[in-house]
Amino acid sequence: MGTAAFDGDVLVVGGGIVGLSTAYAVSRAAPGTRVVVLEKEPGPARHQTGRNSGVIHSGIYYRPGSLKARFAVRGAAEMVKFCAEYGIPHEVTGKLIVATERDELPRLHALVQRGRENGISVRELGPAQIQEYEPEVRGLAAIHVGTTGIADYRAVAERFAEVSGAEIRYGAEVVQIDRRPERGVAVRTRAGDVVRARVMVNCAGLRCDEVARLAGDDPGMRIVPFRGEYFELARPELVRGLVYPVPDPAFPFLGVHLTRGIDGGVHVGPNAVPALAREGYGWGTVRPRELAGTLGWPGSWHIARQHWRYGAGEIVRSVSKGAFTRAVRRLVPAVESRDLVAAPAGVRAQAVLRDGTLVDDFLISEGPRTVHVLNAPSPAATASLPIGREIARRVLASL
Known part of the structure; x- marks a missing residue:
């Protein structure tokens, strides 16, 4: 198969912030590499990227040495720089993590230690100092993290798409993958188009495990979708910046927090409840086949048994x-x-x-002529520049 038979050197499945950052990183590391991005929606960043709190995370929560910790700390600084360079709305606001119960104090102190191990400057506050930052917030103690900020991640993803020079096809849902280790990868879209490339990168987010299976790889995991429900604060003046509770270390969610966005409004949430479809943005969206896939995965039942108390609380808050x-x-x-x-x-x-x-950390696996991004939850948007470079490094090595 000669070069002419390929539509591109690298084919990226998924036009969220990680897929587009990968296209951008490939084009910067190896100019002249032809990249094609296939996104099933009519535009970029329609799912996880465009529907989160918009926070630039400092990296304080993540286990020292983990990819999340390394990439978030580096990624936060790079994201601020990228936004400044391209005129994308952003602000370094700082944030408070507040303990409201005595039993949270040891966990708060552990976060101070973790922050320092990750190289993040953290200031410890007593009740009176909390009110200097946030007059309406009450707590026994808090920490102030100065490097946290906010950004418009949808605008960041759009800019990655623009400056990457990649060919981006929207409305292109991948339904079939034919991979031949000696000849590259061919994918067929729902519309019947066939796209051929030397290497494929799976950045399909909520559908990454399905895409891995289409390619013939066993991902060893399943995506279990959790819906994050948000409210907007009708009196945004109650909060100046970002206010978080002390997270429960047993669960990878950060609890209900208040985030002043770049538009000046304050988001409250998210509550985390099981979604009844991969793209189940409300209790009314139920896709029986997808729900059966979640319920048929043994891991889902293990989670239910282990975390039923926590989950029940989230469902109560949902209804x-x-x-x-x-x-x-x-x-x-x-x-x-x-x-x-x-x-x-x-x-x-x-x-x-x-x-x-x-899975608590980012998870990237490789098969013949494919790189699969199998877990990229928060802080993936914050860390999208270093994650894109890491994926690009693996892709270019396999080229």
Whole structure:
């Protein structure tokens, strides 16, 4: 098969921030490499990228030495620089992580240590100092993390697409993959187009495990979708910046937090509940085949057994606005139920192993002529520049 038979050297499946960052990184590391991106939606960043809190994470939460820790710390600084260079709305706001109960104090202190191990400057605050930063927030103690910020990640993804020089095809859902180790990869889209390339990168997010199986690889995990439900604060003046609870280390979600966005509005959430479809942005969206796939995966039952108490609390907060309001009032007592206005939800693509382990770090695996990104939840947007470079390094090595 000669070069002319290829539509590109690298084919990226998925036009979210990680797929587009990969296209950008490949074009920077190896100018002249032809990259084609296939995205099933009519535009970029329509799922996880465009439906999150928009936070530039400092890296304080992640296990020292993990990819998440290394990439978030480096990625946060690079993201601020990238946004400044291209005029993308962003701001370094800092944030508070607040302990409201005595039993959270040891966990808060452990976060201080973790932050220092990850090279992040952290300031410890008592109750009076909390109010210097956030007059309406109440807590026993808090930490202030100065490097946290906010950005418009959809605009970042669009800019990656522009400056990568990649050929991007929207409305192109991959339904079949034919991989021949000696000849490259050919994919067929739902519209019947065939696209051929030397190497394929799977950045399909909520569908990455399905794409891996289409390529003939066993990903060893399943995506179990969790919906993150948000409210908008009707009185945004109650919060100046970003306010987070102390997270539960057993669960990879950060709890209900308040985030002032770049538009000046304040997002409250997310609540994390099982979604009944890969793109189940409301309880009304149920896809029986996808739900059966989740329920048929042994790991889903392990999670249910292990975390049923936590999960039950999240579901109660999902169906009861009063319960959600109580969760917010632990941090900001002035918030009332009528201050919370429903906002669009997001769905997190959480990789779960067969034994029920929630994959905590980024997970990238390789097969012949393919690189699969199998777990890239938060802080993937923050870390998208270093993640893109890591994927590009692997892709170019296999070329």
